[in-house]
Amino acid sequence: MVKRRRKLSKDYEKNIERALKDVELITAKINDINEDDIREEYQQAFSIVKLRLDNMNKAYKDIGFNEESTLLLSIYQESLKGFINEYEI
Numbered sequence: 001m002v003k004r005r006r007k008l009s010k011d012y013e014k015n016i017e018r019a020l021k022d023v024e025l026i027t028a029k030i031n032d033i034n035e036d037d038i039r040e041e042y043q044q045a046f047s048i049v050k051l052r053l054d055n056m057n058k059a060y061k062d063i064g065f066n067e068e069s070t071l072l073l074s075i076y077q078e079s080l081k082g083f084i085n086e087y088e089i
Helices: 010-031 036-062 067-086
Strands: none
Touching: 010 036, 010 067, 036 067
């Protein structure tokens, strides 16, 4: 059976790249927190955002761009906004 080619999107790839950089920056800021309790709380809260980014990135690499891609991007962006609004970074 012939495997279907996955559909690609340059705009979506740019969104993923930007998201990866944002997560890297926020992770670095969290790791710079001196107090262990606060740093662990931030890491735990931010792990949800990282998980959603990982899911979005994996789905794009495995399947490509589809109707679910925009939903995954929206879910990631909402979780990032929620983290930023709740925690001061």
